[in-house]
Amino acid sequence: MIRKLTEQDHDQVLAFLSEEPSINLFIIGDIEVFGYSSEFQEIWAEFDEQNNSIKAVLLRFHQSFIPYAKGEFDTEGFVSIMKRYNQPVLLSGKSDIVEKFEAFDDLQLGKKQATFFAECLTDEYLNIIDQSIAINKATIEEVDQIIEIRESIEEFVIRDDARELLVQAMESNTARTYYTEDHGVITSCVSTTAENSMSAMIVGVCTRKEYRRQGLATTIMQKLFQDVLDEGKTLCLFYDNPAAGRIYKRLGFKDIGMWTMYR
Structure with missing residues (x-):
């Protein structure tokens, strides 16, 4: 199940993201400053329906998207969200996560650049x-x-x-x-x-x-x-x-x- 997050989800999503604070610094920073109700920012999460724990998060900041997950997640569900906005999609994140989106031909991605993260x-x-x-x-x-x-x-x-x-x-x-x-x-x-x-x-x-x-x-x-x-x-x-x-x-x-x- 994927749904948009609100202020009531704050503690749960921060606990999920803080296990890798460096990798998630963009998402953490944007949430801390701009919250959950800005016109230019939205955050969604996929939940495990059995215990209501977070499996994955997707942030939209202006025209850019950052996904984060610790295992398998509903990539197609996140694609359907990103396709509502301007294409080509500006996408970034941990390589093994964002490269899963390359399999969707109907999602127009911009020019790819891979870098080391230190x-x-x-x-x-x-x-x-x-x-x-x-x-x-x-x-x-x-x-x-x-x-x-x-x-x-x-x-x-x-x-x-x-x-x-x-x-x-x-x-x-x-x-x-x-x-x-x-x-x-x-x-x-x-x-x-x-x-x-x-x-x-x-x-x-x-x-x-x-x-x-x-x-x-x-x-x-x-x-x-x-x-x-x-x-x-x-x-x-x-x-x-x-x-x-x-x-x-x-x-x-x-x-x-x-x-x-x-x-």
């Missing part, structure tokens, strides 16, 4: 922060510059609503960006997203080409990582570049699985 639980690998590099925390005033520098990175895919989502995330305290600048121009930045009471995702690590190889991004990451870990949260990130993976692992990250996105 988490960090300790600050023991962080170095002393270079105090000669001034690091700032971004406000709404810096949003346009943050989007502009991200758009300059060839590997990044920037959504049409990226500015709107970043502003919303900043205002809801589910994201923060640290950056360096040179005469008022942002030269390098690192952001979090989907911050919640348990975890935070690192995204948007970027440096303008003319400022690279100066250690700016690494220094910003160390400052951001330390601040988030000091708050008792787990750090998570995606990577598909082996060189980047080596940098993250030197800072204490460990691979915990694969994450697949269809965009």
Whole structure:
């Protein structure tokens, strides 16, 4: 049985999701901030009819969907929900879960991208922060510059609503960006997203080409990582570049699985 969740289901669904807080940080964060009655967010769950326990969850946030399950689940039932909205479907999640949806020819999925998923639980690998590099925390005033520098990175895919989502995330305290600048121009930045009471995702690590190889991004990451870990949260990130993976692992990250996105 699949039904839409309400505030009355909160404790049960959080208990289900919190067994893998890193994998579920997007769903947990969105539930904590936006709840169950926002126009842009809905959450459904499949229940075991025998004991009314949750088997799987599906989140819609704007035009994106994230499913999560611990075993077999009603994939066809979730497909029928996603088909009510615009296609192609923007889908992401743990690879062994979301790849089940590829079997449905009538579900139009976007371009597939698989990445490594890593988490960090300790600050023991962080170095002393270079105090000669001034690091700032971004406000709404810096949003346009943050989007502009991200758009300059060839590997990044920037959504049409990226500015709107970043502003919303900043205002809801589910994201923060640290950056360096040179005469008022942002030269390098690192952001979090989907911050919640348990975890935070690192995204948007970027440096303008003319400022690279100066250690700016690494220094910003160390400052951001330390601040988030000091708050008792787990750090998570995606990577598909082996060189980047080596940098993250030197800072204490460990691979915990694969994450697949269809965009």
